[in-house]
Amino acid sequence: MSDVTPLGAATLLRAPKVLLHDHLDGGLRPATVVELAEATGYDALPTTDVEALGRWFREAADSGSLVSYLETFAHTCGVMQTEEALVRVAAEAVEDLAADGVVYAELRYAPELFVERGLSLDAVVEAVQTGIDEGTQRVAAAGGAIKVGTLLCAMRQHARALEIAELAVRHRDAGVAGFDIAGPEDGFPPTRNLDAFEYLRQNNAHFTIHAGEAFGLPSIWEAIQYCGAERLGHGVRIVEDIKTDSDGTVHLGRLASYVRDRRIPLEICPTSNVQTGTVASFAEHPIAQLARLHFRVTVNTDNRLMSGCTMTSEFTALATTFGFGLDDLRWFTINAMKSAFLDFDARLSLINDVIKPGYAALA
Numbered sequence: 001m002s003d004v005t006p007l008g009a010a011t012l013l014r015a016p017k018v019l020l021h022d023h024l025d026g027g028l029r030p031a032t033v034v035e036l037a038e039a040t041g042y043d044a045l046p047t048t049d050v051e052a053l054g055r056w057f058r059e060a061a062d063s064g065s066l067v068s069y070l071e072t073f074a075h076t077c078g079v080m081q082t083e084e085a086l087v088r089v090a091a092e093a094v095e096d097l098a099a100d101g102v103v104y105a106e107l108r109y110a111p112e113l114f115v116e117r118g119l120s121l122d123a124v125v126e127a128v129q130t131g132i133d134e135g136t137q138r139v140a141a142a143g144g145a146i147k148v149g150t151l152l153c154a155m156r157q158h159a160r161a162l163e164i165a166e167l168a169v170r171h172r173d174a175g176v177a178g179f180d181i182a183g184p185e186d187g188f189p190p191t192r193n194l195d196a197f198e199y200l201r202q203n204n205a206h207f208t209i210h211a212g213e214a215f216g217l218p219s220i221w222e223a224i225q226y227c228g229a230e231r232l233g234h235g236v237r238i239v240e241d242i243k244t245d246s247d248g249t250v251h252l253g254r255l256a257s258y259v260r261d262r263r264i265p266l267e268i269c270p271t272s273n274v275q276t277g278t279v280a281s282f283a284e285h286p287i288a289q290l291a292r293l294h295f296r297v298t299v300n301t302d303n304r305l306m307s308g309c310t311m312t313s314e315f316t317a318l319a320t321t322f323g324f325g326l327d328d329l330r331w332f333t334i335n336a337m338k339s340a341f342l343d344f345d346a347r348l349s350l351i352n353d354v355i356k357p358g359y360a361a362l363a
């Protein structure tokens with residue numbers, strides 16, 4: 001990799017960043033969780049001490065399995081059951097991302113998880129959008145700039161994907177950029193939701209699929225070849241289709257070749273992968289191998305609360321661990337911008353008017 005100068009977190013904070021994979025219900029400020037629990041009468045938090053709660057989320061998520069990792073979301077979703085809570089969480093997410101140097105983000109969430117107290121699915125989407133608009137305005141008022149779209153997730157274990165896909169299409173001119181399926185991967189193959197993906201394709205709508213995290217190649221293959229996913233949420237287990245000889249010669253299997261040849265974006269979330277046991281350690285993460293082989297790699301946070309991470313901390317850890325330099329981080333960023341569910345003109349303008357000049361100013 002080029003430009004191996006160690007990069008400081010201060011430089012990386014200023015570097016323009018693009019975030020395609022960040023869960024709204026995985027990014028709350030611990031203080032907000034405590035305050036919303038109090039305001040909404042949610043009494044099941046493990047602690048109401050803000051610092052201890054932040055630590056609890058990180059440690060509980062550090063579980064080595066996706067299923068245990070996902071259990072922590074009961075508490076964030078538990079405090080997000082009112083319009084006011086959704087507006088606040090979304091507005092703060094936008095502010096936190098802007099403060100992290102993110103210039104474009106897609107925030108994802110599952111509307112079906114916020115209807116316990118009677119909100120309709122449409123009301124959930126409208127409340128989140130109100131929060132995103134408010135957050136974006138607050139950032140602009142403070143002299144910053146960020147553009148944020150949303151992805152609506154259907155939960156793999158529930159059978160509501162078509163309904164959520166219709167919801168995404170209904171709101172696509174009002175901030176919803178696309179669709180995703182999330183939740184436990186093993187035992188819930190994406191083909192269970194084929195009707196939703198067919199509906200989306202027929203409506204020219206965009207979608208990504210969580211695949212290749214807790215399950216391997218068959219999940220990735222179904223996501224791409226049966227469902228038509230444009231991007232892969234994680235997708236990191238595509239490395240199981242790559243073999244290296246003792247002399248260093250690399251062989252890509254047919255699926256890995258297809259993913260690379262078609263430039264299918266991988267929404268890589270390094271720290272999250274360590275917590276769920278998808279990879280053994282940060283240093284053993286295959287992101288460097290995938291980048292070297294020129295897969296379309298993007299860097300993402302997944303869940304800032306559960307992982308205690310930001311885009312800046314992920315970039316810093318990647319630079320420190322693998323020697324990635326500014327040129328590499330710019331490459332990840334442009335990869336992500338090219339892969340965004342945003343129209344071509346807008347993508348191009350962010351690349352040429354924001355990202356490239358931003359990196360040039362740091363060099």
Ligand SMILES: O=c1[nH]cnc2c1ncn2[C@@H]1O[C@H](CO)[C@@H](O)[C@H]1O
Nearest residue numbers: 023070073108109110153182183210
């Ligand atoms: O890494 C992940 N893999 C699969 N599902 C996830 C991951 N992170 C979060 N969620 C799930 O997505 C829902 C909607 O945001 C969250 O409630 C959580 O259950």
Ligand SMILES: [Zn+2]
Nearest residue numbers: 021023233302
């Ligand atoms: Zn995710």
